[in-house]
Amino acid sequence: MKLLVCVSKTPETTARIAFTNDNTAFDSSGVQYIMNPYDEWYALVRALELKEANGGTVTIINVGPAANDTIIRKGLAIGADEAIRVDAEPQSALYVARQIAEYARGEDFDIVFLGKESIDYNGAEVGAMVAELLELPFVSHATKLEMDGNKAMIVADIDGGDARLEVDTPFVISAAKGLAEQRIPNMRGIMMAKRKPLKVVEPAAAEDLAVSVRFQLPPEKGDVKLVDPENMDELVRLLHEEAKVI
């Protein structure tokens, strides 16, 4: 099986979120980056498991600058065979999707994997866009994927429930929690990753049709109002009369 896993780079989950240039840009000073958890923990690992069971190759692709090579190498250390980096500073989901589709077209991947969303811009858009550009079926929020030849049996999260789906390869799939278990790269993997191919390609021309122009932090919470643990009638009263939520 020929498998492609799209990975993105996101700030580490405890990173301080702040903005610069009059709140028009993310302040990356001092921020540590990680591979987007949905891409790493679920999409990549399920692809590796399928390769281990059926043979084939796992390629990872990232659209981003040279600084992203660290997280790409981590993907190789976890077990991907090779990597592609499209050398660009992406501004929108559509831009990223066009780069991925440009590379994947003609490569005949059986399955293109992504995480269900990135934890920075929370778009959950790239998968659907890649699928449309490649004219492939798309299943989002997959929590189970089993293959039988070229037929996939998938369980996907639908708000408040599960859908059981069937689709034949080739297709695009986005991974949610449950699809696989996180793998920690071992020393051998890390050593081998250094010798695996990481190819850098130039971006295709593509427009950004939607761009972020200003950021804002949520309003600060006022002080917490403490309620006597013996007096839950008072909490109920506050929720009803003051907060007006019940």
Added chain:
Amino acid sequence: MVLVLAETQKGKFKKASLEAVTYGNKTAQVLGTDCAALVLGPASGLEELGKYGASKVYHVPDAGLDNFDSQVYAAVISQVAEKTGATVIVFSHSALGKSTAGRVAVRMNAGSVSGANTVPTLEGGAFKVTKGVFSGKAFAEYEIKSDIKVLSLMGNSIPVESSGGPAPVEELSVEVPAARVTVKSLERVEGTTPLPEAELVVSAGRGMKGPENWGIIEELAEVMGATTACSRPVADTGWRPHHEHVGQTGIAIRPNLYLAIGISGAIQHLAGVNNSKTIVVINKDPEAPFFKAADYGVVGDLFEVVPRLTEAMKKFKAEQG
């Protein structure tokens, strides 16, 4: 024209779709145009969408659309958008919306913003709309530059408004391609509102000590008519199902009331819940970081406080009738 996809579930419009129609109407007012709703697949009672702000309802009744395949939906929605001259296409940020909006954006060469949480503004011709980013830790305003725009609306961002009368329904016949994804079955958690749509959420963490103690949480949630949620370690150890896991790597929610019980308030947990309107924290540790993000706090042992709160809620419900 603003075109809003309205989803049904068991023959009824989803709350998220009623929000989307209300939102579509408000967006249409900003743009000085009308809002129309679109319903795909066999359905009835479509004129009802007029109540929420649709001046017209388009209906593509093909039975094949009962089987959701994002590729088919995107083809159908794009055809309807072209036929009706829609310039803004609105989805709910639901499972269906998320897998379809991006496709429609590609087909229509439209800029898109997913998970929008404000009505767009139009200043000096610039179309701008805001969404949550960094899993709720910040908001970003986007400008969409293309002629056609695709938006998906984050649940619980704007209240449903129902002041209009019934809307005329027009059946459209468009080409419906064959589905490549087959839906074998759908299983829904019965009885409660799904987390992304819930207005009241009772959530519990490791302070519960073990899955056998969840009865007090379920009872409180039942009395309140709330949906239950949990922290990540609770789902990871199998105390609760994965679909209850909220936070940065779980579901992001913004209910009216988030009641956090025995949850410390780690940054990754807060990320997914801190845009809730009101946050109540029950924790025995006065230093728990969650208190800094809370509106109301109760410092005490949850095994004593929660049953007391349940009793107080029962009393309140009885008084309310």
